[in-house]
Each structure stands twice: as structure tokens, then as C-alpha cells.
Amino acid sequence: MTVPQGRRSSTFTRLLRHGFITPSTAERLLDTPELAAVRSDPVLLDALGATADPDLALLGLVRLIEAQPDDERQTLINTLVTAKPLRDRLLGVLGASEALADHLARHPTDWQALVTYEAVDLHPGVADFERGLADADDAVALRVSYRRCLLSIAARDVCGTTDLIETAAELADLATATLRAALALASAAAPEDAAACRLAVIAMGKCGGHELNYVSDVDVIFVGEPVDGVDEGKAVQAATRLASHMMRICSETTVEGTIWPVDANLRPEGRNGPLVRTLSSHLAYYQRWAKTWEFQALLKARPVAGDQELGRAYVDTLSPLVWQVSERDNFVSDAQKMRRRVVAGIPVGEVDRELKLGPGGLRDVEFAVQLLQLVHGRTDTALRSPTTLTALADLADGGYVGRADAFQLDEAYRFLRSMEHRIQLYKLRRTHLVPDDEAGLRRLGRSLGMRSEPIADLGREWKRHASAVRRLHEKLFYRPLLDAVAQLAPGEAGLSADAARERLVALGYADPAGALRHLEALTAGVSRKAAIQRTLLPVLLGWFADSADPDAGLLNFRKVSDALGKTPWYLRLLRDEGAAAENLARVLSAGRLAPDLLMRAPEAVALLGDPRGLEPRPGRQLEQEILAAVSRASGAEQAVTAARGVRRRELFRTTAADIIGSYGTEESPAEQDHGALIDRVGSAVSDLTAATLGGTLRAVVREGWGDTLPTRFAVIGMGRFGGHELSYGSDADVLFVHEPREGVSEEEAARAANSVVSEMRRLLQLPSADPPLLVDADLRPEGRSGPLVRSLPSYAAYYRRWSLTWEAQALLRAEPVAGDADLAARFIELIDPLRYPPEGVGEEAVRDIRRLKARMESERMPRGQDPTLHTKLGRGGLSDIEWTVQLLQLRHGWAEPGLRTTRTRQALAAACAARLIGGEEAAILDEAWILAARVRNAVMLVRGRAGDTFPADGRELAAVGRYLGYDPGHLGDMLDDYRRTTRRARAVVEEMFYGAAL
Template sequence: MSFVNAESRMQTTAGRLARLGFADGAQAERLLDALGPEAVGDLDLLAALVGAAEPDLALTSLTRLTERDPSVLGAMRADPGLRARLIGVLGLSAALGDHLARHPEHWKLLEGETGVQRTLRQEMRAELLAAVGADPADAEPCAPGGDTEAMSALRAAYRGRLLHLAARDITGAASFSEVTSELSDLASAALEAGLAIARADIPESADVRLAVIGMGKCGARELNYISDVDVVFVAEPRDGVDETKALQAATRLAQGMMRACSTSTPEGSLWEVDAALRPEGKAGPLVRTLASHLTYYRRWAKTWEFQALLKARPVAGDLELGGEYVAAVNEMVWQAAARENFVEDVQAMRRRVEAHVRASEAERQIKLGPGGLRDIEFAVQLLQLVHGRSDGLLRRRATLPALAALSRGGYVGRDDTKALAEAYVFLRKVEHLLQLHRLRRTHIVPENVTDLRRIGRGLGMLIDPVGEFTTRWRRHAMEARRLHEKLFYRPLLQAVARLPEDEARLSPAAATARLSALGYADPDGALRHIAALTSGVSRRAAIQRTLLPVMLGWFADAPDPDAGLLGFRQISDKLGATPWYLRLLRDETAAAERLARLLGTSRYATGLLLHSPDAVAMLGSDGELVPRAKEAMAGEAGALVGRHAGDAEAAVAAVRGMRRRELLRIAISGLVGRIDIEEVGQALSELNDVTIQAALDAAITKVSLERRGDFPTRFAVIAMGRLGGYECSYGSDADVMFVHAPLEGAEEKAATDAAHAVANELRRLLARPTPDPPLHIDPDLRPEGRQGPLVRSLSSYAAYYRRWSSPWESQALLRARFSAGDPGLGAEFMDLVQPLRHPPEGIGEAAVREIRRLKARMEAERLPRGADPLLHTKLGRGGLSDVEWLAQLIQLRHAYDVPELRTTRTLEALRAAVGAGLLAATDEEVLAEAWRFASQIRDAIVLVRGRAGDSIPVDVRERMLISRALGYPPDGSEDFVEDYLRTTRRARVVTERVFYGAP
């Protein structure tokens, strides 16, 4: 019995630790026990560990440290600041934890006042020089030949300083700017120490003056934790020394310094010293004289080299010579913008950098990808270089001071400056957290939840670290990209855009004013697009010059003229050489006008069109804008699957390509008013049915081939939710359940395994990342939800519903219908659930109360945090769920007696309820209006944004775009919101009375 009680206590302690935040409670308990009884009872220590970014990592590293130096525990109890700093570092950086295990004495760097004091530049230099045996006064090593020992000592001392800085950073004792400048000074000190190591073995070093010029972030004093340190070397012979011999000595010194920092030792390495920014790059000499540098820059330097020199700063070696170098090149840097094609060259370089980012990493690349640090840095640098010729106040090396100077000078608006600065600091802090973990150079946001959680908690996000971090990161990246586009291209207007003849005489300023008057937010960008489309003497350019005056007006009539013109340029780039394309737009006015409206309204439709540009042809025919019959789509999909028999991925890729074209057809039909919201929902749902059936056929074929036999079971997909109700929106998942029935003679387990394999393959095929919109299969409405089996046999469903069915499942089954697979099995399933969803006696009052309770709970708990309940179209007051639950409650109570109520569609059920006298016609009118309006808004959000959303946006511009897509005038966004609030308020009154039974 005592053993059982002890085990129970152990499980309780481990469980408590797990609830406190440890991923492995049992392991945490063992490690705490290993620290000793005083540590086990130290609640302050436990609180610090729980508050760490990664508690398990912090505890593991602390245990390793105490094994080497047990006194650290007593010191932490006596010094809460030490405890916070040490645990903060250990919870974020496995690498610094490893360092402390090798050098346990370094925890004392975090004690007392010393732990929070900034380390001055000269102190770092002196400490690192002393570590390699050099006299800080002359930086000469005491003895040559000790490279490995000296380099290891340099690394240990460097990481001790890094530990001290990281602790201050993590606990907020050092600001972001202090951290980056101190990291840069630490790198400078390491370069100086590396130079001292090199001098020890090069007697000729006394014959030459060598200056190390920091470039990039090191030069700007905005370095991150782990980065290549970019440098340029400049040398001069001392009096009476031959220049050739001096440069040879300087080259050996430079090479020795680079090795001292980059070579791997028992203590690892520091970082790579990269001299590729020197004249001629890696093909040029490593070291040049000042005169040689200046000759190169005057004669042969490219634009990007002057951009790089903007950040040049002497960091090590002969600082006086370094100062002469920087003063000389600065004169050329600040005149570089006068070079021919300067701005275009800078823009092209940014595009090249972005093009070299791996596609698989682009969305997670916080440095080089869209919305990354380079977007901000390039925009700031270009504005500096263009305007800095006449405004010396802009001549700053670091990004944030330069951005502040641009704001003060009026070159960048205050709001834009604030947004860019916040994005920059956020992304840099994320970069620091990524690199601190392993002290590795990385800029890729991980996908692993544990890593994301550590980053989020490291940023102070404790409630929902993964979700909050991801949201803030995406928001900052999107804002950085938007402002990059706005600022980076602003100075590009250097020539008059080639407008049609009647506007060809306009000056750039007049052309910009004209486009501004039309409503273009970025007239400079519009002029660039126009110039690209109309330049040249080709027939294509001539037709564009004829088309554009009219189309510019149509774009201006659309919600987003700039997006319309951009999309038109992109489509034209893809189809411009196709003979029918421009001829269609020239000769078919309706087609050109529809295209302008489409591109200026819907990012979603534009994206579809860019991947299927030939679909422009359907704009020329009214008949082509009618959604196709389900049978016709099914025939085409079946043929595509048959054509790729044996290759499931290729088959479904072809079907998804067909689906992309049909999504575009439906989107155009809805936007131009050819079909209403109910017809949109039916068209999308039928398209999803066809897609699921095709993917199912491909999956069954693949599984059968893999199993080397016939498929041993019948299989059906049951549509649920909005798919079951023929009410899909553009952003809807496909809610389904999977059912199978083994064939006669088939083994039950083999049939079940095959059915599971098919269901999983079906989901994988439809969700694979491709340019086409995915169709996510959501099976969570199945019995037992996510905890239940993905696929059940028909008999298993029967047993479950017989014993365990609850009112919410009966309610969910109201929308159940056969979607794909074996029709006979689908019919059998529907017969099985018929008594549940349309019970002979209706549902009792207890079930009604339960449904009302569930609805109230959903309203209270499922509304996203921060969402305005008045503006949430799905869960908000008077929104979709109010209308749908009301209709479903009527169905559950009366559908057995009123066959017309046996429908999966919401509005059809409401109309049937009116016909049966169960709902007043005025109430049905109010509810239907709210349902249609909310559904239209959800679709409009996807069409405008290109992604799903349930709330009317807070952002004024987005709200305007959505209201325009719904047909409101340019100044009608407030009317749109008022109309929605009025409509849903009336619907909520009906819901309170009819659904909740309020008087």
C-alpha cells in the first residue's frame, strides 16, 4: 500500500509540474530532486523556471551547471536578480547552457550590480586581448605559436561576454539598440584580438598599417547574435617600407585574423569573417591601399557597392587609417544616386535577393523573404541615398536612426515610420531568439510547436505564445512589405511614363497628379506599370496604348485601382504575346470592363487568374459565366483521373486545376451579379462534391495498387455542415464523415485498414501545397470528434448512435447528405440516421434546453478573442449561427410531421417553416436577410483579401474594399456597417424570441 501511495504522490507531483508548464513532468521532478531538498522546496526557483521561455531546457541546463558548481543554487537564493538572469538565459539558449557547463565560473558574471551593468567598448577590447595573451596597450601577444590555445581562450572569453549581454537582453536590462551596439563592439573586440593572434606569428606586421573596416550590421553597430562579420581591409606601408612587401604582410595579417575568428577549436568558432564586399569581390585582392580602393570606386564600382559602403566604419587595427578610408569613400557614397539607373539598380538588386530565397522557406524567412528585414533596410537605404546628397542629417549608418532622420525630415510619414520601426525591432528580436538557442546563424522561423512556443514566451507572450507570436509576426511582415512597396518604389519616377498620345505631353508631376485625381494611391507605381505596358513599337504596345486610357478609368471605378492595374500588368505579361488576348479586350468592351472590375476588386480571383490566365477568355461570353452543371464537371474530373490512372498526385493535381478554373467562374459570376449568394453556395458545394469524388477515386486506386488486390470495402463520404447544406463559401473547409461497409467475404480488419488508408490519402491529396487553392477535409463532426476513429463501418455508426447519440449530433446530422463514393452505402447511411435527425416524436424539452445551453455556451466561449460580437458574421449576434440554429431547432421538433422541413438548407427550412405555420413570414424575412448579408460579407472578405475571415475588418481601408465589393459607393463603408448592424439586430430579436423562448 505504501508503494502505491508513493507512486500516486510521484504522479501527482509530475502532473503538477506538467500543469505548471514543463513538457515532461516526470523528468522535471527527477531533475529537481537531483538539485537537492533545498531546491525542491525553493518556490522562487520553481517560479523562475516556470516563467522561463522553455522550462524543461532551463531546468536541464541548470542541473548540468550545478553538477559542476553546486554553489550556484545558494547564490541564486541570495540574489533574485542573478536567478532571473541565469534562468532566463538557460531557458532560451541551449548553447549558452553548454558554455556554462564547460565554464561554470562564468555564472558569476551575472551576479549583483555587475550583472546589469553595460560593458564598455574599451573594457571588452581589454578583456579579449588579455584572454589571448596580448597587452591591451599595444595589442601585441606575449608569445607566438599558441594559436589554438589563444583562439580557444578568445572564444571562451567572448562567450562569457555574450552570456552577460544575453542575460541583460532577456531580462530587459538592455534595450534593443544597446544589445545590437554592444554585440557590434564585442565583434570589434574579437577582431582586434584575432589580429593580435595573427601578429604573433608575422614579424613583418610592424612594416604595415592595417585597418579593418566593418561593413553591414557590424559597421552600422546593429549586429545580431550570430552573423557573418563583413569587413574590408585597407593597408598602407610604414615609412621606408616597400609597398609590395607591406601588402604581402598585410594580406597574411588579414588571413590570420580571419582564421583566428573562424577556425573551429575545442571551444568551437566565433563566426565567419566575410571579406566578399571588397572591390572585385572574392576575385580581387584581399587587401588594398587606400589609393587603390579609391581608384576602383571611381572607375568600376557598381551601384550596390556604394549602397554597402553606406555602413562602413573602422572597427579594428589602425583606426586612424580606417577613418581616412571612410571619409574618402563617403564623398562618393553620397553622390552615388546621381549615377545613371541608380534607383533601378537598387530595385533590381532587391528583386535578385528575393528571387534567391528558397520557395519552401520564403514565407518563414524573416531576413530575405517578403516582409522581412531586407525589405525595411533596402527601403531606408534607398531613401537615404537619394535624399542624403542634399540633406546631411540622413547620413546615418544604422537603420533605426536613419529611419528616424527620414521621419524628421519629412521623407517618411510618422505613422509609416512607427510601423516600420516596430516591424524592424520585432523581426530583429525574433532573429535574436532564433540564433540564441543554438548560437547558429539562422533567419528561418521554425514550424515546430516547441520552438515557436519558446520564441513566443521569449517575447513575453505567455497566454497563447504560438498563436500570438504567429499573428504578430504575420502582421508585422505584411505591414513591412506594404511599406516597402510604398517607399522603395517612390523615387523610381525618373522619366515620363508613356501614356496615350493625348497625355504624352504630361510632365511626371502632372501625370502623377492626374492618376491621384483618379483615385490611385500609388500614382508613381501606376506610371511604372503604364510605361511597362506601353513601351516600344510592337503591335502589342500599340493596342495597350489604345486600351489603357479607358481601362484606367475602369480600374479607378473599382475598389482598389492600384491592385487592378498591377494585376492587369501581370496578366498582360503572361498573355501579351497570345494573339486573342488583346484583341478580345479591344473588341469586346464587356470583357475588358469585367476584367478591370475583377482585378480591382478581388485578390482571390486575381490569384486564380494569374495561375490560369487563359481563363480570361470566359469574360467575353455571358454563357461562360454561368456555373457549370455538376454532371459536366464530374465527367471532366473523371476523365482527368482516368488519364492519370496509377498516379494519384498527378490525377488530383489536374482535378484541382479544373477546380481553380471553376472557382474563378463562380467568383466572376457572383461579382458581376449573375448569381446570388444561394446560387454561389450551391455552385461551390457541388464543385467540392465533384472534387472529393475525383480525389476519392484516385485514392482508392492508389491504395488498391499498394495492397495488390481489390478494394475490400464500400466507401462513402457524407457531407456535413455548410457542404451538406449546399452553403459553402470560398473559404469553407469540407465538413465530412467517412463510412464504409466491408464487402461480402472481406476480412473486417483488412476492410477497416483499407478504408482508413483511403480517407487519409484523400485528405492528403486535397491539401497538398500547390498553386491551386486547397480543399481541406474536416472530419471533426464524426462521433466522438477528434478522439473517435476517422472512419467507421456502417454497423459501428449504428451501434454508436444507438447507445451514445446526443442532441448536438442529431442537430449536426440535419445537414448530412451523401457527397461522394458508393451511392448505395450513402443511402443506407442516410436511412440509418433518419430517426435521429427527424425523430418521430420530435425532441423533448430536455433536449431543447440542452441545445439552447450549447448555443449560449458557444456564443460565450467560441467567439475569437478580441472579436467584436456585433461584427462577427458567424458567431456574432444576429449572425449565421443565430439563423441556422433557429432553423435547426424547428427541424428537430417538427420535421417528422412536416416533410418539407427535411432539407439540409437553412433558407429552404425557414421557408418550409412559414408554410407549415411554425414561423411568421415577417420573421422569416428578417432571418433570411441577415443570413444572406452575413454570407455575402464572408464571401466578400475572401474575394477581397484572398483569405477567409469571419469578422468585418476594423481596418478602414479593408472595410472600404469589402463594402465596394458588395456594391456600396466609395464613401459607403459606414453605411455598409450600419446596414449590417441594423439587419443583425433585427435578426437577434427574432432569435431571442423564437429560439430562446424569450417573451
């Protein structure tokens, strides 16, 4: 039929005004014979325009009318015209869900499920849904009946007859009824199994919490027991077959699609554990092996199908364990780390669209509420609801959460869950991603009542609620601790002192009373300083709790704040530069070394707020700054004090960058190249040591001889110093060399050189709270028996006549670090033939090196030390790897230029490139060297003093583990990983160093 142009234009305009995106298509659909009786009815057009997607609703309506049996079509059309409730329900569903429109097209009489609009129909329960599923005698029929019930839930939801909480509860009740129906089908298929056991189905997750989504995995746990006269093993096998069949009935795809996956992975041992356990087996697992998150999951456990008595016994038996979990060490930090891992696992391109798992998403609300429940529900039984919003309201009623915060979080959670429901309802697919297409965003916004500018309004509201969730997620747990130490207004709810201490213990604070005193001191009063501290501390407390020593973090923060609190820039920096506050929290709670350095130079906090402030400074810049400070000093001791000040600040810069790089942040998890990180630390500490020695040398010369020393003088770095591999606690191995100036006698020059060395060592050993800088010259000719300093000709004579193999090996790490550059270069020229001998060292020399190494292994290992955990001398440790690399250098350095380096990792890479060692073997040695070096640095960072093995103290060991990336509950894994890595390295050493491979 041809539509007159005037009518077409009028209809076209009306359709646009009612929200149709493709009015030309809508016109054609309205002109189909199926809609002839209603197309001129303005009420229908208004009803279509009120839906989330009028185009989708109209298309679904046409398909539904077309699919009607001839004798039912007129009934549907008449009902559409006369029954507004039905019209609104049906069109509302068709405009919101393409999947349910498909269902109605396949089952055209199911629209009649929407006819009834009585009070009893508004809030059906499990029994009502069971009646709706009663006729389903196989898996296909169950799917059809399930969708019919779902149709009614969706209709009440999109029309606003039920709110979010009621809809989620109805979905959980429908899931319960469906599980029961599926279990009945499985039992009917295997009556002998059903007769041999008692099987209870425990709902977990959102189903257990009575807050299910439209499309979600239904998490369950199965409990089985034998009936009288049946062997337990056979009963469990029968129960397992029933449970497996029940899961397949729900999860498998048929001609009618699927219902939802039944997921049993929350059971003990996850997918690796048995599907069904007895109650006693469950109890034994949770008492001995369960992790924190598994108890957190049990918060929502609810018996839903099967043997109800057994199900109730399961919940009653395990519930006491749930409310004891907050007493575990690292309870909160375990939960927080799990949350960070969830965020880190989201694909980068999806983070900004993730409603559930992303920052500011639904999981943030659920985690915060569950943590508060587990901490305070131990003593307050009113807090044990498995439903998120009910629990949140209970927390507010009990004073554990401020009422304004609870209201805002409730509002945000409802909005985000409503978004999630509408997204899933469209195609009935399990997703938590916000659409990224205009049509999808428009439909979603309109489904939530946003009609004028649905896309813009949706984005604005989503951003507002997500921001509120992110802020409150931190605030809910930590801010009430400040309220506990503040003077609250009469009648205002707040944590009691006991509740505050309880929460601090759960956070990992060993001295909660001390922590409360620190909080009171930091936040007391009405000053601007106290106000800013009250803003900062809720977040800082969370970062401290994420460390191995929260008490130390809070105490150190108080000390720094006492030192800098009146400095205008300090608190402003922490308040305005988000990274600065987190960086400071990480540094202050990571051990003793960095905080001790900061306490002596608190102004170095400013480095934490500068994006480039933690980058190591080039050695030349350090040397120039120290030399300038020395030149301004009035004497040698004052000059060295000034040089130490620079060293202190730069050590803090290096330690802070190391800690922050190893810890990472919630937004940017640590994914560091550990080799690059350890190289950066080694270079930075070595450059700083060289600059400090250079400044000390300048100070000594200036005070004793003015501008010119009677002899040229140079300092040669040896060992790790020469290799640019100093750790925080390493001594500086050096050689001193001099050369008399023209006209100066050998005796006078020697006296001057010895005086310089003695005075340098004296000044560097003056008492100081800074980490010591010990200069060790024991690698000089004749060792401790030889003179501290020699002239260049003396070195030449000694090396020509007396040099031993170990001295040539030691010279592999020789590199100029301070003093006369020309003299140092000639020293290097002198020793090159010794350390890179033509044709390489001979077999006798190789045997000498191997014998010396073997003797060192047997004699130098400290008594009582575990050789598998000693980073320097232990199996596969630094010494093993370095000696192997050095033997390669001694044998092949003359022919391979890449081997002529003082740096271990560079030499190893060059040996691999020259095919002197296999790629896999080189990688094994490199990994072990990096790990051992990181452990040494970690020990110094944590304890404030050097050590070559893992600490025995539990808290210190946990801090080392945190630096290395291990959660507190996995310190055994850390030691096992270290042993495994170094064991593999030792096997390579056995072959390459002691075997014939070289």
C-alpha cells in the first residue's frame, strides 16, 4: 500500500519525537497488516516511545503478532489496546531485551504470562517459581519454563513494579527453583544414586546472597552424606554423579539455549578438588587449609536444593569459622591483594568499561562491605547478612559506617547494578562491560529513565557514582579509625575504642593502642595541619596496612610529620600530588633504611612528588655537587659532613625508587624488569660512592697541601664497586696508586700518598648515623701485609714478578673511580695484559682458581648458615656465578672484546653472544644473580644493616617477601623459589666452572 506523502511526513515526525532512531523502518512496520488494527492508536505509539529502544520494541511486537496462532492473534491485539498494564509490560520487555523477544517469537503464547497483574503476582517466591517449572520434564522444557518465569521478572523490573533489590531476590529465587528442578530431573534419571546418598546444594556468591544478576554463573558447593547402610565412598560417588548431571542440565546448550553455568569452583581446592565432599571433609579442609578469600566467600553460603537438613548443618558448622577469620595474620592485606589482582587481570582496553571488576565498580562496594562484616561481625551478630545492601544498612545502624557514606554507597551500588542488569537483559549474556557503541549506550541510558540526552546523562551519572565508590571504598574502612580518636558530637555514631583496636589488629597492626595514639597526635586540634592529616590518613592507613610492618609505617609518618608539619609545602605536596602520598607510605613502611635516611633529611620528601625526582642522577653531576659542597666547607671534617649530606639524600632517592618500583601501586602493579632495577641500584650506589670518595680526596688534599698534592693520586674501584654492582650494604673495595710529580722524591711522594689514604679512611670512619662507607683495600698486592698505596712503577714490578692467579682474577673488576684520570688510565693499561692474558690463562691457573673456590666454599661459609639460602657464598649464589663468569673472562677475554667489562651481567651476555655458554644456561645464571642481589638489597632495606641471608625474624622476613613480590602467606613459596632458582644455577656452575665445559 502506498502511503500519502503528507501522512508519511507526519508519522515520520511523530516517530522521531517518540525516540525512534530509524523512523522509515518503523513506518513500514506500522503499515504491516499485523498492526492494521492498532497502528492509528496514539496510545500504542506513546507506549512504544516509553521503552528503552522503541525500534527494537516495535520489531519484537511485529514478530510476536506474526508468530501467533490464528485464533490467538486477535486476542493479543485486543489486549494490547485495552489493557495498559499488559501493554506496558510486554512492550517494556520487547524494548529492553532482544533475547526475550526471540523467546516470545519461538513461544508465541508465553506473552500470557504477563497478563496477570494481581498483588500476589508482584513478588513471587521460590514456591511460585517451582510451580512455574513443575511441568518441565526434560532439560529443553526446563529452559522454556525458565525463560517464561524470567519474562515475568523482567516485565516487573523494566516497568518499575519491583526495585533492584526485589528483582535480584526474585532472580535468586528463580535460580533456587531451577536448581531444585534440575536436581529432580537428575534424581529421576538415576534413582539408585538418589537412594544411596543425601546431597545438599549450597548456593554461594550472588545467588547465596539473594542478589543474583540476570545472567551469572550460579556458584554452588555440594555436600554429600551416605544414607544408612551405604558405604561412604559409594555414597559420595553417587552424589558426585547426581551433582554432575544437575550441573549439565543447567549448563549445557540445547535448541533452547542454556540457562546459566553452574560453577562449583568455590569448593575446597577449587577445580582440582572433589566435586562432592562429606561435611566432615569440608570441615577438615576449612580448619587446616582454607585461605582468607574462601572464608570471605562463605559469607554468602545458603542451602538451596537437595537435603535441606544437611544444607543447614553445613552452614551451621562452618559459620563459626567465618567469623574467626579476621583474627588471622594479614587478614585485610590478603583480601586487598586479591582485589588488586582482580583489577590487574582486566584487559587494558576494558578497564574503563568494567562495571563489576574495575576501579569504582561493584566489586569495590562488595569487598568493602564484606571486610567490615568479617572484622566486626565476629562480635556483632547483627552484621551477618549475606546481602550486600542489607549488610551495608546494618553497618550504618551499628555505627561502623557513617550514615551519609552508607546512603551514598547504597545509591551508587543500586545505580551500577541497574546498569549491569539492563546490559545483561538485552541479549541475556553474561557481561559486565558497558557498551561502546552509540546505539547500545542510548538504549542503556533510556532503560534507566534518561530520555532527553541518554548518552550524556548516562556517562555523567556513571562517572559520578564510580568516583563516589572509589573514594568511599578507601574511606569506609579507615576513616572511622580517625573518628574513634576524635571528639564526636553527642549522639553521633562512631567506632568505640575497642572496635577501633579490633579493626587495627585486623589490618595487621601489632600495637593497636600505639597506633591510636599516633592517630590522635596527628589529627588532634583544629589547625590546618590536623585537617589535612584527617583527609590523608584514611588512605595512608590502607597503604601502611598493605606493607609487612604497618606500625612502623604509621610511626615513621608521625616522625616525618613532626619534623616537617610546619613546613608549608609538605602537607600540600601530600594532599595535591597523589603519587607523593602513596610513595611516602610505601617508603615509610618498607623497612628501616629508607625511613632512617629520611629522618635525617626530611626535606627529601619533596623528591616523592616530582615525576622525575626518583630518577638516579648521573655520576658526573653527583661529583660536581659534592666537590662544590667540599669547596665551601671550612675544613676537612666539615667537607666530609657536607659530602655525607649529599650521599644521604641520594641514597634515599635510590632506596625510594627501588621500593616503589618493586611494590608498584594499585593503579600500576609492579611489572618491573628486575634485572634493570638491580642494575640501576648498583650503578646509582656505585656512582654515589665514587663521588663521595672523590669529594673526600679533594677535602684531604686541600687541607694538607692546598691545591696540589706532591704526587699524582688515583683510586681504583675493585670488586662490586669496580663492577658498578654495589648493594646498599657493600664495602667499597679499592686500590690506591700514586706517581711522584716532577722534582718530588720517591720518599716525599710516598709519605704524601700514605697520609692521603690514612686521612681519607679516618674521615670516612667518623661516627655518623648514616649507613657506613667502609673502604677496603685488602685486594692490593700482598693483601693486608702489603702497603696501602703503591706507585705505578711499584705495581708494575710486583705484577711482573709476583702476581698470583687470584690477583689477575680480582683485577677483572678494576675501574678508575676517583683522582687523577691520566694516572688511572695508565694503571688500567698496565693491568690489561694481566687480566686478559694472550691466549688466556693456562690449565694450571684454571686448577688454582677451582681449588681456591672450593676452599672458600668449605672455609668461609658462616657456621650454622643454611648454604641453600646464603646469597653470597651459598649454592648458586653470587660467588658461584661471578667466579664462573670471571673464569670465562680470564680464558677468552683476549679474543672476545665483549668480555672486557667489569660488570657481571654484561660479561655473561657477551659470553652467551660468543657462544661460550648456552642461552638457557646464561639465562639461569642471570636469573639467580639478579635474585641473590635483590635479596641482599632487600635485607639491607628492611633491617638497616647488611646481611647475606634471609632474616630469621618473621616480620622482617615478611618485609623482604613484600619487596620481592610475595604476599605474607606465601613466604614459604619465596624460600622454595629461591632454592629452586639457585639449585638450577649451581647445576650450571658445576658444569661450566668445575667441569670441562670451559
